[in-house]
Amino acid sequence: MATIPRDFNVAPGTSVSALEVPEVVIDRLPQYVRTLTQLLEEGIEVTNSQQLGAQLQVTPAQIRKDLSYFGRFGKQGRGYRVRHLLTELKQILGLDAEWNVAVIGVGRLGNAILNYPGFNPDGFHLVAAFDNNPDNVGKEVGGIAIQPMNALADTVTSRDITIAIVAVPSAHTQSVVDQLVACGVRAILNYTPINAQVPPGVRVRSIDPVLALQSMTYYLADQGHTANGHQGAD
């Protein structure tokens, strides 16, 4: 294992792909981008780890540690230049690019996804939709004509699609993910409650409201739930 010198530092703008940035740090960076964007909209040009920490609900020390993976953005006692930090983080995350995205499964959820206005401003363009129900094929949702699943490979290639959103019934998750991987899709946003298996080099993120709810009930456990009737004040 290589040893990293104690005073090792990455100059701003240096490619850091060779460094092992923990996935949990990468997962937080989009929230930095969102927060910095909001600060800039409010006319705030300089920020610090206290302010960012308060917004992101992590400690200032964590903020400094996260950003240290990517070089020296701030100067001791002077804070971070919002615009500069935002530009750099967007570049690091690949958000200075545009991404073509396919949606697989156009039930109620797929329908809501295709009509969601939040993807486009952030550079994610929903350019194709697929469904295995012949009744849905050919219909237009959110301005996109639904294609049959057997058109997937051709469209992924012709439209330069690298990202897919999966909103199919659970039983079809793995088979759809396998097809996407075979077509060359490298990032999958999975709306089903199934842990899809993918080969190395393919990323999966899950959107799972039940898991999110379950991580909150821990904190409610003594505040009253309906089963045992000890509801709090009314």
Added chain:
Amino acid sequence: MATIPRDFNVAPGTSVSALEVPEVVIDRLPQYVRTLTQLLEEGIEVTNSQQLGAQLQVTPAQIRKDLSYFGRFGKQGRGYRVRHLLTELKQILGLDAEWNVAVIGVGRLGNAILNYPGFNPDGFHLVAAFDNNPDNVGKEVGGIAIQPMNALADTVTSRDITIAIVAVPSAHTQSVVDQLVACGVRAILNYTPINAQVPPGVRVRSIDPVLALQSMTYYLADQGHTANGHQGAD
């Protein structure tokens, strides 16, 4: 700051609310529950940190560390008893209870949420829905009659609602969250891209597909995106 003896251990079933369990650990526990449930369905009665780690995509050491917060579930070299661990984790997370949930905002997304069959089997019962559009009030979605927002306080009390799902337009997020908090709701699942501010004791989790996509593009950055035209193999 209190010192914890080095051999400190919590007996299974002991309340651990006084211990500071990191939020990131709590966030992972629902995934443990899901994985253990799947193992049990497959007839697997004993597991270990290697197997759990592979399923959850964390290291076996992390699994052991996470579970150590809640006492000694496994015996060195013998693994974990799946059924026992599952029961204990469900109890810790408050999943042995039933929870009544309200949905705020019944647009396309709220509609998909109200029709999603995945909440009920896990003890989350969508029992009320609210919308500020008079055209929607009174309509039935997923078997639930939509109520006006001014009925919120009464219904939250009468139906023992402690959890709410927010699926309103972004501009209304904070105002709706404030109303929910005022009514006594203690856990909020926020489907909008706005960081809602809440007082201590209220939990918020966000479902945000754009943040999830942005955390994947980092890994795609050299594999081709449409803006600069260097797409990979076709």
